[in-house]
Amino acid sequence: MKRGGVIWSWFWMILGILYFFLPLVATFIFSLKAKLGVLSFLSYEQLFNDNDFIRGFSYSIMWGVLTIIVGILIFFPTAYWVRMRLPQFRTAVEFVTLLPFVVPAIVFVFGLVRTFSHPPFLIVDSPALLVLAYVVLIMPYMYRSIDTGLRSIDVRTLTEAAQSLGAGWGTILFRVILPNIRVSIISGGFLGFAIVMGEYILAQYLAKPAFAPFLAYLIQQKAYEPAAATIVSIALTWACMGIIQLVGRGGGQAQIAGGH
Amino acid sequence: MTHLELTNISKQFGQTTVVQDFNLDVKTGEFVSFLGPSGCGKTTTLRMIAGFEIPTTGKVLLGDADITDMSPNQRDVGMVFQAYALFPNMTVAQNIGFGMRIHKEPESAIKERVAEMLALIHLEQKGNSYPSQLSGGQQQRVALARALANRPKVLLLDEPLSALDAKIRVSLRAEIRAIQRKLGITAIYVTHDQEEALSISDRIVVMFDGKIEQVGTPFEIYNFPQTAFVASFVGTLNTTDAEVVNPAKKLIKIDGVQLETAEGLEDKKKGDKIKIAIRPERLNFASVEKKANLFDSTIENITFLGSVVRIQVKVGNNRFNMDTFNNPFLELPKIGAKEQITCSREAVLILNS
Secondary structure, three states, X not given: OOHHHHHHHHHHHHHHHHHHHHHHHHHXXXXXXXXXXXXXXXXXXXXXXXXXXXXXXXXXXXXXXXXXXXXXXXXXXXXXXXXXXXXXXXXXXXXXHOHHHHOOHHHHHHHHHHHHOOOOOOOOOOHHHHHHHHHHHHHHHHHHHHHHXXXXXXXXXXXXXXXXXXXXXXXXXXXXXXXXXXXXXXXXXXXXXXXXXXXXXXXXXXXXXXXXXXHHHHHHHOOOHHHHHHHHHHHHHHHHHHHHHHHHHHHHHHHHHOOO | OEEEEEEEEEEEEOOEEEEEEEEEEEEOOOEEEEEOOOOOOHHHHHHHHHOOOOOOEEEEEEOOEEOOOOOHXXXXXXXXXXXXXXXXXXXXXXXXXXXXXXXXXOHHHHHHHHHHHHHHOOOHHHOOOOHHHOOHHHHHHHHHHHHHHOOOOEEXXXXXXXXXXXXXXXXXXXXXXXXXXXXXXXXXXXEOOHHHHHHHOOEEEEEEOOEEEEEEOHHHHHHOOOEHHXXXXXOOOEEEEEEEEEOOOOEEEEOOEEEEOOOOOOOOOOOOEEEEEEOHHHOEEOOOOOOOOEEEEEEEEEEEOOOEEEEEEEEOOEEEEEEEEOOOOOOOOOOOOEEEEEOOHHHOEEEEO
């Protein structure tokens, strides 16, 4: 590459880094200025001593984890079955999985409220509705991630090998196929989890005490704690991404080997 | 004693008939190969035995049991796949013991059997390795051990050597055959490689276009092909059209040259058009005394194949290949030279169309 090209590459890269990181750094520095004249972690202390924060944060974590578990239990067998037995429906299923991108969350949530706020589906007050809504929300990420994992191994031959050895569907799914696409499942799971942690509209309009509505409330009420909460939220997202990378590096070999 | 019986098996996918009217009895301990080109229905037939496909018509009997509609995990058959299909998340030992664990056998019995299988495939040291740490040949040996560990009634092998290089293929096929003989297990082997089928099988089922062309021992298939397809698919063969001259005296004619055959022409009459075949190694340069089955030929090409030299000769409008053993001390004829060639009456095979 020519010298001029290298300089421009660096220029755009540094510009990109500044664009992404300056607001973060500014927010972080701002979050440290709760005590007049000195930098301190006071806003973080106050945040972690705030019961509403703990409640919202733990609420989102708990239902987020449950969302991921339900998502895996629904999307993994579905993606497997479509790949094995219904390949002609793959395009249709992929289209369905993309619908959360097409339907605005606000339309989705009003649809949920209208449908589930009177008998026989009166579950609008239950966290179950939030979990089911979250499952729909994470569908594009989770389904595609699992499907990509299934594409990287020879699903049909592994299934037939297990069948010829006497295995039933449960064993095939959870002891043969799932361990070989665990990287994809964990990636999809953490991606979904990060999305659930930052989700605002569903939690707000279904009146659930989740983390994002709490953060919105906090921004209206206080100065420094919202910045601290934002940093905590981003740290959590990054931790998820880090775990994806870590697991991906460790489990890559096994997943690739499945393609033999 | 018949162990595996396929009766009037056919398989259709939509409007396409992939296998039709397939009948075969396999004896206990027999090694039978399905041989044919891609798309001839051999793998589909094997998959019907395994239970991965259900026949459109016909029955599959294993011992006394009708297993036609039984699911694959209840059939008690072991299968080895072309792509190895080892479970990447499990060690070699776990792969081999997988089937026994499914059948909830005691852990001590599994351990013992896994050790026995590892010794059988000479991979005693690899029990704790993962499939990705093994070579292709080693992986396929593990796949074989895994298929055998459950003591299945039939072992099915679907082109198990196709993904391996030539040298390993030869050594592994001998190993597979030795293990099969040692255990006395009935085996069905699918291959498109005629040399593999000829070297490994007790009997070969040659298939084409969903149908059985011929069933026989490797000797019968090679030396006495019954159809034009078998003749062309198995080994190198010279085939040409001929005309019956005298059915009683078994005389035929190619391009005006009269030939005698040892095969029966009772159902033919004078003037009938037939197809004949002669193996290249059955053609020789004529000695002076030879009177019958003599052709005047012109040498067109000479190809050195190592132990064999293949000479292409033109006889009338036909081109024949003639194989002769390589002898460095004998001079080969020159291209363009006129030579007389001959064959025995037994070498002239009559093919069913």
